[in-house]
Amino acid sequence: MPQGGQGDTTVAMTIRDVAQAAGVHVSTVSRAFSASHLVKRETLDRVLAVAAELGYQPNETARALTTGRTRNLGLIVSDIANPFYPPLIKAAQSYARVRGYQVFVADTDEDVRTEEELIRTLARQVDGVVLVSPRLANDVIARLGGDLPFVLVNRQVPGLSAVLMDVAHGAALAVEHLAELGHGHLALVAGPRGSWTSAQMRRAAGRAAADRGIRFDVVGPNAPTEHGGITATAAVLRTGATGVIAYNDLVAIGLIEGLHDRDVRVPRDLSVVGVDDTVAGRLNRPRLTTVAMPTAPAGRTAVDLLIQTVETADTRPSTAQTTLATSLVVRDSTATADPSAR
Amino acid sequence: MPQGGQGDTTVAMTIRDVAQAAGVHVSTVSRAFSASHLVKRETLDRVLAVAAELGYQPNETARALTTGRTRNLGLIVSDIANPFYPPLIKAAQSYARVRGYQVFVADTDEDVRTEEELIRTLARQVDGVVLVSPRLANDVIARLGGDLPFVLVNRQVPGLSAVLMDVAHGAALAVEHLAELGHGHLALVAGPRGSWTSAQMRRAAGRAAADRGIRFDVVGPNAPTEHGGITATAAVLRTGATGVIAYNDLVAIGLIEGLHDRDVRVPRDLSVVGVDDTVAGRLNRPRLTTVAMPTAPAGRTAVDLLIQTVETADTRPSTAQTTLATSLVVRDSTATADPSAR
DNA sequence: TGGTCACCTGCAACCGGTTGCACGGACGGT
DNA sequence: ACCGTCCGTGCAACCGGTTGCAGGTGACCA
Numbered sequence: 001m002p003q004g005g006q007g008d009t010t011v012a013m014t015i016r017d018v019a020q021a022a023g024v025h026v027s028t029v030s031r032a033f034s035a036s037h038l039v040k041r042e043t044l045d046r047v048l049a050v051a052a053e054l055g056y057q058p059n060e061t062a063r064a065l066t067t068g069r070t071r072n073l074g075l076i077v078s079d080i081a082n083p084f085y086p087p088l089i090k091a092a093q094s095y096a097r098v099r100g101y102q103v104f105v106a107d108t109d110e111d112v113r114t115e116e117e118l119i120r121t122l123a124r125q126v127d128g129v130v131l132v133s134p135r136l137a138n139d140v141i142a143r144l145g146g147d148l149p150f151v152l153v154n155r156q157v158p159g160l161s162a163v164l165m166d167v168a169h170g171a172a173l174a175v176e177h178l179a180e181l182g183h184g185h186l187a188l189v190a191g192p193r194g195s196w197t198s199a200q201m202r203r204a205a206g207r208a209a210a211d212r213g214i215r216f217d218v219v220g221p222n223a224p225t226e227h228g229g230i231t232a233t234a235a236v237l238r239t240g241a242t243g244v245i246a247y248n249d250l251v252a253i254g255l256i257e258g259l260h261d262r263d264v265r266v267p268r269d270l271s272v273v274g275v276d277d278t279v280a281g282r283l284n285r286p287r288l289t290t291v292a293m294p295t296a297p298a299g300r301t302a303v304d305l306l307i308q309t310v311e312t313a314d315t316r317p318s319t320a321q322t323t324l325a326t327s328l329v330v331r332d333s334t335a336t337a338d339p340s341a342r
Numbered sequence: 343m344p345q346g347g348q349g350d351t352t353v354a355m356t357i358r359d360v361a362q363a364a365g366v367h368v369s370t371v372s373r374a375f376s377a378s379h380l381v382k383r384e385t386l387d388r389v390l391a392v393a394a395e396l397g398y399q400p401n402e403t404a405r406a407l408t409t410g411r412t413r414n415l416g417l418i419v420s421d422i423a424n425p426f427y428p429p430l431i432k433a434a435q436s437y438a439r440v441r442g443y444q445v446f447v448a449d450t451d452e453d454v455r456t457e458e459e460l461i462r463t464l465a466r467q468v469d470g471v472v473l474v475s476p477r478l479a480n481d482v483i484a485r486l487g488g489d490l491p492f493v494l495v496n497r498q499v500p501g502l503s504a505v506l507m508d509v510a511h512g513a514a515l516a517v518e519h520l521a522e523l524g525h526g527h528l529a530l531v532a533g534p535r536g537s538w539t540s541a542q543m544r545r546a547a548g549r550a551a552a553d554r555g556i557r558f559d560v561v562g563p564n565a566p567t568e569h570g571g572i573t574a575t576a577a578v579l580r581t582g583a584t585g586v587i588a589y590n591d592l593v594a595i596g597l598i599e600g601l602h603d604r605d606v607r608v609p610r611d612l613s614v615v616g617v618d619d620t621v622a623g624r625l626n627r628p629r630l631t632t633v634a635m636p637t638a639p640a641g642r643t644a645v646d647l648l649i650q651t652v653e654t655a656d657t658r659p660s661t662a663q664t665t666l667a668t669s670l671v672v673r674d675s676t677a678t679a680d681p682s683a684r
Numbered sequence: 685t686g687g688t689c690a691c692c693t694g695c696a697a698c699c700g701g702t703t704g705c706a707c708g709g710a711c712g713g714t
Numbered sequence: 715a716c717c718g719t720c721c722g723t724g725c726a727a728c729c730g731g732t733t734g735c736a737g738g739t740g741a742c743c744a
Contacts, residue, residue, distance in 0.1 A: 014700060025724045030702060040722055060467050061412065062700035064403045066729050072446075072467075080432040083425065083621065090422040090449050097448070097460075102467065104414075105447045106439070107432050118439075125402050125414075125444065253625060279425065283595060285627030356730055367694045372732060382692060404730035408699050 013056040022050040033058050073103045073306060074122040074129035076115065080107045082224070083278035084248060084295060085132070088153070091299035092130060099307050101127075110192075110224075112136055116144070123148045127310045130302045131155070135194045151306040153298055155196045161309060161320045163302045167197050167275070168204035170291035170326035174245045174273045175208035177289070177328055182337035183214070183243035183271060189232050189255060190220025191247035198247055201275070205245055217241060222251060229254020233262065242270055242337050249274035249281035249290055256284070256333065267335035277329055286332035294324040355398040364392040375400050415445045415648060416464040416471035418457065422449045424566070425620035426590060426637060427474070430495070433641035434472060441649050443469075452534070452566075454478055458486070465490045469652045472644045473497070477536045493648040495640055497538045503651060503662045505644045509539050509617065510546035512633035512668035516587045516615040517550035519631070519670055524679035525556070525585030525613060531574050531597060532562025533589035540589055543617070547587055559583060564593060571596020575604065584612055584679050591616035591623035591632055598626070598675065609677035619671055628674035636666040 019026040024047060031038045032047040039047070050056075064070040075092055077085045089105055096103045104122060108115040112135050122129060128149035134141060141150070141157045152162040171188075178186055188205050191198030202218060209216035217239040222228035229251035236244055236255060246252035252274030256266045266272050266286055274281050274290035281288035301322055361368040366389060373380045374389040381389070392398075406412040417434055419427045431447055438445045446464060450457040454477050464471060470491035476483060483492070483499045494504040513530075520528055530547050533540030544560060551558035559581040564570035571593035578586055578597060588594035594616030598608045608614050608628055616623050616632035623630035643664055 012700095016700080026700090027702080027725080028723060030700095031723090034702075038722075043722080057466055059407075059700055061403055061406045062729090063702080064729095065401075065407050065700080065731090066702045068729080070403060080435070081428040081621075083428075086423040086425075086428055089447070093422070093447060093449055094451070097463075102446045102448075102464070104444045105431070105435060106444075107435055109436070121439075122444070124399055279423075279622060280625050283622050283626050354730095358730080368730090369695080369732075370693060372730095373693090376732075380692075385692080401730050404699090405732080406699095407701085407730080408732045410699080 012059070013051075013054045015056070015058070018047065018051045018054060018056050021054060022047045034063075069127050069310070070125060071101050072126045073101050073303065074119075074126040075103050075105050075132070076108060076118055076122070076129060076134070077105070077132045078108050078110045078115075078135065078224075080105065082250070083280050084276045084293070088132065088295040088299035091296035092303045093299075095300045096303045096307075099303070101303075101307065103303075108135075110135075112194075116140065119144050119148075128306045130299075130306055132302075133195065133197060135192070137194075149306060149309045151302045151309070153302050156321075159319055161305050162322070163298050163305065164321065164323045165197075165293045165295075165298060166323050166326045167200045167291070167293070170275065170293070170328065171201040171205040171245065172208040173326070173328040174275075174291055175205050175212070175214070177330065177334065178243035178245075178271060178273065179209075179212050179214060181243070181271060181334060183241075184337070185215040185217075185239070185241045186243045186245065187217045187219055187236055187239045187241035189222060189229065189236060189244060189246045189251055190218055191222065191224050191251070192228075193221045195221075195224070195247075201245070201247070215241075220247070222247065224248055224251060226250045226254035226257070229256075230258040233258030237262070237264065243273075243334070244270060245273045245275070247275060249276045249278045249284075249288055252288055252290070252333070253280060253284050256286075267333050271334035271337075273328075273334060281331075284333075289331045289334040290329050292327050292329050294326065297324055354401075355393075355396045357398070357400070360389065360393045360396060360398050363396060364389045376405075411469050411652070412467060413443050414468045415443050415645065416461075416468040417445050417447050417474070418450060418460055418464070418471060418476070419447070419474045420450050420452045420457075420477065420566075422447065424592070425622050426618045426635070430474065430637040430641035433638035434645045435641075437642045438645045438649075441645070443645075443649065445645075450477075452477075454536075458482065461486050461490075470648045472641075472648055474644075475537065475539060477534070479536075491648060491651045493644045493651070495644050498663075501661055503647050504664070505640050505647065506663065506665045507539075507635045507637075507640060508665050508668045509542045509633070509635070512617065512635070512670065513543040513547040513587065514550040515668075515670040516617075516633055517547050517554070517556070519672065519676065520585035520587075520613060520615065521551075521554050521556060523585070523613060523676060525583075526679065527557040527559075527581070527583045528585045528587065529559045529561055529578055529581045529583035531564060531571065531578060531586060531588045531593055532560055533564065533566050533593070535563045537563075537566070537589075543587070543589070557583075562589070564589065566590055566593060568592045568596035568599070571598075572600040575600030579604070579606065585615075585676070586612060587615045587617070589617060591618045591620045591626075591630055594630055594632070594675070595622060595626050598628075609675050613676035613679075615670075615676060623673075626675075631673045631676040632671050634669050634671050636668065639666055 015026050015029045019029045093103050106118050130151050132153040138157050145160050219232050219235045222232050252272050274288045277290045277292035281290045357368050357371045361371045435445050448460050472493050474495040480499050487502050548558050561574050561577045564574050594614050616630045619632045619634035623632045
């Protein structure tokens, strides 16, 4: 049975097939696809028509070999299943596609060695990499960044581009919110060691508390998971704080669960603020008051920055920094400091 | 300042650099990396040593051009941010990496046209594609599958490999569970049109209910989201059912929210069973009784099957089918049928 | 001593595009 | 009529590997 429809790429067409069919040299076909302004209008139309009829599609691999650009990007996160990431991944991926790039998503499993290995592996097949909240040391990142365009998200390393979310401001908003509710003693449930975000939160929240003469304790470091929140419960209670800011929604949820098991009610006995504004926080009962992080815009912006860096083949890595705004979403996990308590 | 460490790939080494440094022909270096059994032990050691010293890494793109195999896979899902997918993506990605493959993750945004376009785009740069719960029509999938190895997840198309989750059994378990709780009238909140999973559930639950002489209604189709659950609320109440099985956890959660707004309490007034066992269901209050889906194993298995198909270059697409078991996780959203009600 | 064979390695074509360079013709200016 | 320019196209080298084929060497056997 003969192959029916035109455009059916059952057997791959090459540039030479098109050239022959259109009666031009291969270089003309090549130009028609990658530098069409160099081809006379009339020739261009004919070549494209023939190509379409033959179902020709340029071979990306061959193209990548000569140009040295793969039109692939890497996106490295610590844990795909952490609800903070999917919106970012989704936005990054879909925006990249609009710009004609594909993205490899990779997961470090919260492991620093895996992170480095992943970067090295990916380095050979992508034009650039977005690193979200990397845990590697500054100098390691900087060194790897010498070989390949990087854009960091939620991490600052001198000389590298970054997209930052204004967690400092978010943390300050959280403190302000709790202060207005009358809480005179706050605690921060910190994130994992090496987390830039956690360090930012700590500094900003500490300062905001100090400005108001509010006592401020830090508990941690903790794993950035529900379990991390549960295990921090005892230490949180020991501080005596009545208002708590957690590293992220998951930790906040774990903490609330831990508190629940000890018959400490949220928000009646204790107010808890999360960070990230994930689905998890919206679904939790009580619905979580949280600092909303612009994850989707961050994914989009990071890819935008990366493509820009890649396409302007400046040897010097562009070192643009973008900071995206955060905001506070007040829901049901915070309330006025328990008047009957003290 | 001279470049320090050996192994630093500041300037890319090629196979010819290695050949020259090791005093052998390029083909020998090539064999050392891709068919080492063809090279004398002594020569092999020397070549590898020189390569290591020079920091040589084979260029995947060049390799792909001649071999025709990219060692890249595609993974297409309808919505990365749907909590059903991240565990599957994570497992697929990490397993692929173990096998020496990278994976492109792409998101169709629940749109059929995007789905097809995505497959066509990806087709040119991957060795095979995993399609999770595709919404395309059978014949379209079959046709596209002629050009490229496919593995389907939660979808059956004659002649294509698939990894299925036993939702039929899961749905039956849910019915059984509700029946044992004394519910005599059940409703299914169906998923989106074209969903294989939804069709399976409907059939299996309907049969299980019939077997027990239980009345069974279907509401839908609905969007597979929280919002879909909310909008289905009125219709669910209209059926008069006291036990409900929702298409997935998100729909279940939305439904519970919708019921809550109408002062119908779960599980006191109505029992709800979700499907998927996502984080969302675990975090929801009441904690969701749900059918656990083996998402991570499915991701791993699909990739395994796909790689197997790809590496045994059988022209005929292997047509293996694997069905993974599901189970019921009983939590707090189901209870005995309200005795005071009727 | 000659022949067979297995094992290594080199040679060169090839994968499917891209791109610097050269060439021919059309056009405009003097 | 002559020259300089610009435009469009062809030519061929090249990107970095892979692989079929051939030749050389040494071992083993008769």
